[in-house]
Amino acid sequence: MKPVAVIVGFAKIISLLTGGTVASATMKMIASATGVSKATVSRAFHAPHLVDPKTRLKIMQVAEQYNYVYNAAAGDLSRKKSSLIGVLVPGPNKSFFGTSLIAMQDKAQEEGFSLVIGNTKYDCRIEKKIVEQFQEHRVAGLILTGFLKSNEVYFYNLVRKDIPCVFTWETMADQGLNYVGFDNYDAAFRITDYLVGLKHRRIGLLVGPYSKISRAASRLEGYRAALKKNGIDFDPQLVKEREPSHIEGKEAVKEFLKIKNRPTAIFAASDTLAIGAITGLKEKGLKVPEDISIAGFDDIEFAAFCDPPLTTIRVPSYEMGKLTMKVLIEMIRGASSQIRQYDLSTDLIIRNSCAELQR
Template identity: 50%
Template structure:
């Protein structure tokens, strides 16, 4: 048990506790000779700094809380990676939790973040109806950033993109390829704000082009490969099947592609498929997936950067940062014959 404390090191080096603390945090305040003696004592006795005690004493923390819907969907990997890299470089630790899009779990997670007195939080795609709680946090002076959403509440900060616009663009792209019977496989829009926006974008595009909305053509699923496959199978067995399918998440799209392949449909000759997210795998499907590119890494990078700035400055300016998305045309969509 290397139970060495500063107190011990101080005694062993014949200096005061304060001096040990200084040689660690402000070495320039300590005479080189003294410093060396203390340092060598620490090395010799395997001293380990107690960051938690320091945080408490200093009344500030160096950990950041991050929530993610689920690690299972690689779409969030890229932004969370960016956050981790920047945080690590700046000396912050990350506490991570999966919400599974469950309001109760998310709530509990935020609670635990707060109890650990994190310096700030980044919430990836937070569940609807927690705004009140977020307000509490803001009032408690905890910098808090929502990412992957474009929030409607002007008093909450976010870094995201326009899910409505992105989904509408992709639908329009499909329409521009002469498709009029366009299936939609989509995540749980009844639970998740940004997914709802995608549904709305799809409907808006149809409406603008005088295409009647057909509820049989939209299937709500969890954003998982299996679900995408199942949904696609269902769509392809419809009496009047779609000529194009927009899967509003690459997980769903890749599942859908696999279904098409199994059923013997050629993509894109027999049916077009479009995805959303541009996860790494999208470019490596056969054929490579046409999808919506989302600035995932950039979102994470900005979030970490802004949050850490806010922590260091002691106050969080409101951020409403909406990044651009674009359509990556690859080979899963073609003009209707």
């Protein structure tokens, strides 16, 4: 009853042909089989114009026949270059993984680079270990989604070592750092200000690990600045620092409810956190936005499909990923070591999770 037909073709081929191991061919082998030198074979691949078309053709045929596969490690070694690009990803950030990373991958592939990824899990020891792994692989360049503050000293080494680095998902104050990001501070400011515009004055903030990650810290600052501008006192009680996951959001929101004079609106600085918060609220029998307003950050694909649809900040994840990779590759190739800094713009997306405060 199972759909065997689908796979049978493949199965047959394998069972027919499986046999002894085929030791992989080398240029040396191709060379002697063709009757030329290693050097000529090498040229035939990477500098065809330097070799007689006839010779080249013969080499290619022999290579084909021997099932030759180029050895990138050997090539990279002797050429002192690398076709690997390291991408350092923060925690299991869905928004990042889902969109920016794909964009980077797409672009890298087009340009003949392979991506090596590493996930820090917000742990600075892991972060360090991964960067070391990257360096051991002599990556041609590095993409960093910010860095953990505790590793500052460490990171200066990267820049100093002339590994092309570009930061993404945040802007860097330093003039000497390349980045393709957006203004986290400004975005947080705007959405908080929007909430105040809806008459809210007790506004909770549910934010990522700002003591570790400057991106999160900027959002906190933006939030504070918006309060200040509107003459609202900052209340530390109203700030909760959580890792951006659905479950953390759900639990944190319940703590907000316990505060006397509880917030009438919560700005969750990631959609995942926001959606978790909404669930938590529903469990407690509260309605969004009637009883409490929730705003998110990221505009992940599903922000528009949850109930209620989420008011949030749209971050240009795909464009950012693509541009970041583009810039990095240009740095890797180009001689120009000019500093490149791009600030992409974000949008405030108003849906239905925030309402004017009724009283």
